[in-house]
Amino acid sequence: MTAPSNDGLEVIERTDPPPSQINDSIVALTAVGAAISGIVFAVTLLLGGPVLLYGSAMAAALLLLAVAVRRYFTAKYPDITAVEPRVPPAAGAGEEPITDVESVNPRRSFLGWLLAGAAGVLGLSLAAPVASLGPSPGDTLRRTRWAPGTRLVTGDGTPVRPSDVAAGGIATIWPEGDIGHERSSVVLIRLNVEPQTPTNQAWVVDDVVAYSKVCTHAGCPVALYRERDNALFCPCHQSTFDPSRGSVPTFGPAARGLPQLPMGTDDDGYLVALGDFEAHVGPALPRGM
Amino acid sequence: MPRRTRPLLGWLAVVVAMAALVGLGRSAATAADVELSETQRQVAETIYANQCATCHAADGQGRVMPGTDVEAPPLTGDAGMTVPYLDLTLRVGRMPPPEHDPFDNRHRAVAVTDEEREALVAYLADVFDIPGDIPQVPEGDPATGREIYAANCAQCHGSTGAGGVAGAGAWTPPLVDYDAVVIAEAIRVGPFEMPRFAEEQISDEEIGDIAAFLRLVSEEHATPLGLVELNPVFASGFAFLFAVAILFSAMWIAGRPTWFADPDPPGDAEKHKETT
């Protein structure tokens, strides 16, 4: 069963492939086919052809060449199974010295530690510029752009009257002057049921109520409104809120209700905020601020 | 496909009506203006009697559906029904419900032809005093439509109108196969679980833009497999198939899979042959 050693390779088993005209033809055909496909790919791409054409040509070129390579090698070389010894780890590990030059003054070890410690401290302090990657958060996350008197506007800046929201309708609203500020986004809903606690009735204008749009779970916009059963639904992780009851979560992973925007009207009948939200908007804050 | 059972007389009436209506041609006039022809009235009466009255009652006041404790809503004008709402319900196939599951709210096949629907809407508008007009949708700009769609519709219907889930058994249907009138009606009516959008929120012109965007999506060039853009879940399904193809390729290149050779039980010296 064992064949004679093969110059450094300890061969266990060897199968010589028989000469095969068919195989040789296949190698030739696939190799040429691959080359042609490659040219087709380049030409069709440069001439602005459709993806279907040059993509298929590229695929064909690579697949054909793969077949060619495989068949070439299996025909040209014997199939060899061999063994080689696993050289074990060097004997005497841990007993031999690593270097041949030894230290002269052993008391320098304290200084060695001091040096290493100083290098460590220096290395850490050199990382200080990394801190400037981001500003200090301060209490930014506790506030939004809503202030007393800020008008509610639509995405194109038009102020909103309560009558603009259809019965059973929902609209996305922004503070005037800060359209697009994500944490200040608000949904305006005309309820078709009586609002109940914990909805603050003082902030409901003609059955129109406003809540923060930022989900208190992971921050996605809560904008699905099921008119029939009065539910606000977040598409990301399926938190469900009840807008007639202060948007308390009724299902899903959100643990807090959406904060209600203190809302009233100004002299022209447009909706305005009476102040910022009383609770923080969006997901939980790390120190429960 | 849901099968509808009809008495033979009904079939005859439908065939006659369709032949007549083909001659009449389609009109964009509103249901309130169209004079209800006698054949149309007959067609509508038959359909209503056979498919609608069981639940909505012959006088349109609605009743408890037989065999359930669910009350079907009234269809009369004073109960709040409007022509666009009625038209929409028939256009998207929400009504008449499929027989196999009347409460399956997912995307349903349309159950009436265009001519039958026009007849039915005109007839019921007349008999039940239903107000309203079928909307006319202007040609719109798809680029503007995409922006408005993304701001108002995508959260329920998906970024490309593929439809989705709204929770508590509610589904939002895919929009790409609906024509512009359906879109317009739905936006103004806010049918079933859908909220409604007044003109101040989405103007008639913007509805045309949204419809243009959805039409562009439906006409988008697909790959040879008919795919346009993939949600990551479907992409992962295809990626799984691709990975299986790669694994089979690995087996082709490196040989059939072998697992752990079962060693012979100890002490069986005769069985220990030199196999390599």
Next chain:
Amino acid sequence: MTPLFAWLFDTLDERLGLRAPGRKVANKVFPHNWSFLLGEIALFSFVVLVLTGVFLTMFYRPSIEPVTYNGSFELYAGTTQPAAFESILRLSHDIPGGLLFRRIHRLAAHLFMAATVLHMVRIVLTGAFRRPREINYLLGIGLVTIGFAAGFTGYSLPYDSLAGTGIRIAYSELLSFPVVGDALAFWVFGGDFPTGDVIPRFFVFHVMVLPAMLIGAITVHLLLVARQRHTQFPARGIDGHRFVLGKPLWPAQFAESATLLLWIGGLLAAASVLIPWSDISLIGPYVPGEVGNNAQPDWYMFWVEGALRVFPALEFSVFGIMTISGPFVAGILIPGLVFTALAAYPFVERRVYGLRGDWHVLTNPLEIPLRAAFAVGTFGFVLIISAAATNDILSRMTGIPIEVFIWVFRIATVVLPPIGALLIYRYSTRRLERSGRTVAATEDEAMKPYLFPGPPTAESMARSGSQPED
């Protein structure tokens, strides 16, 4: 060899002395099994990623500043879009080859992650992590983690609606770290979400830092395999503890690898013609405050997304100084636990079974009860919680309300993995009892059933082809 190759080799050999080491390398024996190709598949996917990635980087603009798209796609012609999204539009619709290479790049990323994960599963199942390969195993877990980061930053770069939603959730995850979450989030993002710095920073990571880490880690990973030699399946008559049985690098392994590389490239191209892997033109750019229904990350992040969906509402304050919330537990702690368990397992197995010495031969997980239970429990958990991320699609397809799915998955993730682990533990123990074998403590003991009874003799060594000392 043809005269040209001979001349080339001689030229290099005269200057670099390649002949002897070259022969040694060419004769190196590699154990042969299809599952050993998984790591190579990951490597070749990485090669494709780098090649297509260089092309894409030539056109991509890492910024969200508004620019006007003046290309051929009528849906956006003349409109203002974030620069990143606009560059992707140009790549997809106006640059020849752009769409194909975008898709190949995305698919190669899927393949890289799939091959890496499957390779890790194979390593865990067959016990290739045993001493002396623990370092390489831990390095591999590091590679999986870097892969996740590279994938996430990569598919966020186009700044489309889906990507932006993912970035928002990542921001919330950073925020959820107790005590330091807000500072951490502001530090990574350069301020309150959304900032103009996110995309440039993701770009730096995706294009420079993470590929550099990957190349470095992969190089060390491969060098360690070369130095320690590959593990192998047990074979009758061969003392796997002392000998490697397999095929030489030249020509067998070379031919296999070359074929695999070309074949993978071809399949990637073919699949990219048929399936629109990364097309995002219709879903539009990310606009803060907007979201599209059916929002999921790419499949390898499903387990985090599923955890977020399934983990019940949780938010409580600890001593008034920090808040623990659901997203922290689901998105940070649980994945952290899984990685910790994976990293710790080799050491646990060694301790539990009193293993001694080095191991080079793979062991059957069905005959090592702890490993079988661990694999079923851990991988089963990850699989189930990944499936939970698809609950809205499942709901739409089956007509069953999504709330039902959420409850089903909540129960399944907690109940099924331990039950599965227990069942396979019992099966494995019973299998050992029936065969009269035990979990071997040393490799010599494990090799005994495969060899002649008694310690290896000179004759049996000669028959297996070599002397014990070189």
